[in-house]
Amino acid sequence: MRSLPEAPPPPLHRRESSRSSGRRRRLSGSRRSSVCGSGSPSRPPSLPDPHAKATALQENKKLQEEVEQVRRSLLEVGDKCEAAVVKYELYKIKSKGKIHALRSDYQSELEAVRRRVTQLEAEVALKGDQLRAEDTLRRQLEEDLGKTRAERQEMASRVRESERAAQEQVREVKLLQERVNLLKEENDRLGERLQDLTLAAIVG
Numbered sequence: 456m457r458s459l460p461e462a463p464p465p466p467l468h469r470r471e472s473s474r475s476s477g478r479r480r481r482l483s484g485s486r487r488s489s490v491c492g493s494g495s496p497s498r499p500p501s502l503p504d505p506h507a508k509a510t511a512l513q514e515n516k517k518l519q520e521e522v523e524q525v526r527r528s529l530l531e532v533g534d535k536c537e538a539a540v541v542k543y544e545l546y547k548i549k550s551k552g553k554i555h556a557l558r559s560d561y562q563s564e565l566e567a568v569r570r571r572v573t574q575l576e577a578e579v580a581l582k583g584d585q586l587r588a589e590d591t592l593r594r595q596l597e598e599d600l601g602k603t604r605a606e607r608q609e610m611a612s613r614v615r616e617s618e619r620a621a622q623e624q625v626r627e628v629k630l631l632q633e634r635v636n637l638l639k640e641e642n643d644r645l646g647e648r649l650q651d652l653t654l655a656a657i658v659g
Contacts, residue, residue: 536638
């Protein structure tokens with residue numbers, strides 16, 4: 456019998472294509488089996504977002520700058536508060552000294568006027584009977600007494616003016632005290648704000 460001629464081997468690119476097709480079928484089959492075997496496809500691990508990290512760093516930097524600014528404001532308010540307290544204490548001491556000096560001068564001058572009035576009244580009472588006929592001398596004494604009374608009225612006016620000045624100084628002292636209290640409240644508020652910002656910076 457005559458033997459049949461052997462079929463020529465397939466080209467190389469066909470053999471490679473058939474091998475690739477076989478590998479793809481095996482891979483797709485293994486994928487299907489893995490998908491069918493597991494409940495849900497596994498997710499790749501999430502990577503940190505560089506934009507969110509940069510935003511957080513920028514916010515932290517702004518928060519630190521705000522904390523530093525509040526700290527500087529707190530120091531400035533503390534210095535102003537201390538200066539106001541010192542000024543208030545000095546003003547209080549000076550005002551107290553002025554009031555004491557005015558009161559002492561007023562007491563001395565008032566006592567002198569009282570002695571003078573007592574002396575003049577005693578002289579008038581003593582010489583009243585003797586000087587009834589001497590109108591000129593009587594008028595002179597009355598004039599002196601009028602001057603003394605005018606001086607007394609002037610002294611009383613000066614005393615009232617001194618009292619008004621003292622009251623004005625007391626009002627100024629109260630205003631300074633209120634300003635010191637406001638500065639203390641602002642100091643406390645800034646201190647609380649600084650604590651909140653510091654805590655926020657630590658937590659952030």
